[in-house]
Amino acid sequence: MRHSNTSPILRAEAKVALTGPVQIMDKLCEHFIEHGKVDRLGRSARVEFEYGSASVEADDDSLYLRAEGPDATGLAYVKWSLAEHILDFVKGETPRIAWDGDGATGSSLPYFREMSVVSASNVTPRMRRVRLKGGDLARFAIGGIHVRLLLPPKPGVTPSWPVMGEDGRPVWPKGEDRPVMRIYTIRDIDVERGEIEIDFVLHEGDDTPGSTWAQQACPGDIVGVLGPGGGELPQADWYLFAGDETALPAISRILAELPADCRATVLLEVADASEEQPLRSAAALDIRWLHRNGAAAGTTSLIEDAIRSIAMPSNETRRFIWAGCEQKSCRCLKRLLRKEWKVPTSQHQVVAYWRAGHTADQVEH
Structure with a gap:
């Protein structure tokens, strides 16, 4: 921004x-x-x-x-x-x-919006898209693509929302009205209509409030949104994007905003061919889908192997690498880029979106 x-x-x-x-x-x-x-x-x-x-x-x-x-x-x-x-x-x-x-204690958080569900439908068998409607969304179109969703603590309960504390941090309500918070990506935003779309990976058998909420979401349901956050990518002539399905919404949003005068190689790990979805961009794209074909998420080296097969452009080319994946994969990619390839930190960002064997107590996608 x-x-x-x-x-x-x-x-x-x-x-x-x-x-x-x-x-x-x-x-x-x-x-x-x-x-x-x-x-x-x-x-x-x-x-x-x-x-x-x-x-x-x-x-x-x-x-x-x-x-x-x-x-x-x-x-x-x-x-x-x-x-x-x-x-x-x-x-x-x-x-x-x-x-x-500036900024009064006890006032509403300037980065908070109360929103309601417009619609919910599956994009693929394991990805569900929820459209939300709210007011004054222009600020959510700049400065980052991630938001914190404040979900009802239980079905049918409208949460109490946080307010500004004297130290600048949100003061959260206590008790049964306290909302459940998870971080997601704004997949698409229409400021004039006052609508955003958020994609949820549908987890089976896990205690994942975000996934459960998305599956049950009905028009009119109320949710809170804090944001935006996450910053923006530097300008480059060539990009490499890599990630599993948890990073797919972020990569999709980034690709949609790339200019026509750059190139991007995209490596996406998903369960199988049924999880592939169309990706739009004005940039020249080389998209490669990586299928686990029965292997559990977070147990393969598909992303790292695919990145190793990429021919990096020369240092004279403005380049940037972005990856989002499971924590152990994230560590492997950082070691590859920083230790083996000596890619400067200004030319890459690798984010751990989740951790195998743990419920999403902080972040879900």
Whole structure:
């Protein structure tokens, strides 16, 4: 997401008293270097994210924070990220983080929308598409393709929604009304109609709230949506996309937005030929479907083997590799790209979308 210099800037500040503020700043900079541009000078640091910026200064007993964003969502993301990681890095104490400035405590989250089901139908035997309708979706069309779905804790129950906390993080309702949260990809968005489509992999026999909800979804059902997130890919002349069915919605969305003047090789692992689906793009595509043919998901080396067979373009070509798959496969791909092929981190992104043998307690697709 890119913003012009003429965009109005929203700001908030906080002073956080804690032990070892310089050490906490060190950890913040080390973490954020993979998520933005970090400029460090002594006890001061500035981080430029896709959605806003953060300034941090340390003295002997406090951190001074400034969050800036081009809109309410960007500002909220910066505040949330700073608070979340400071509280994670601090051990043995719980410092108070109270923001002054834009973004009021107790208000609705600017990145939240309540939406209702329009329709639900299967795209393939194991992939179900749910269309949702809501208002003011323009912000969901930029800055990332992932959202957090807030699902009813049980059928027929409308959840209570989170609000803005004083530290910038969402304050979640407690008790039976608390929604269940899972991360998904916006497969398609129509801002004018106020509709988004989300694809769900249908898991058999697993305790997967997202999959179960999608199978039972009926027109009029209410769901909450937080987003967007995930950032955007850098511009390139050649792309390599690889993933299993959990990454298929993300790859499909990315391909649909590629320009006509680039090329993309696409490696997709699915159960069998019945799970193949049409993929549209203005770019020149080389699509290769990889079938497990009875093997369990997460047990094959199909993706890694297929990537090894690809002829990488020369360094003179702007190139980027994106992959989403099971955790162990993710580790193998990172080792291949970083250790064996020496691909710079600026030219690839490999994401673990799920973990074999575990229910999707955080992420489902």
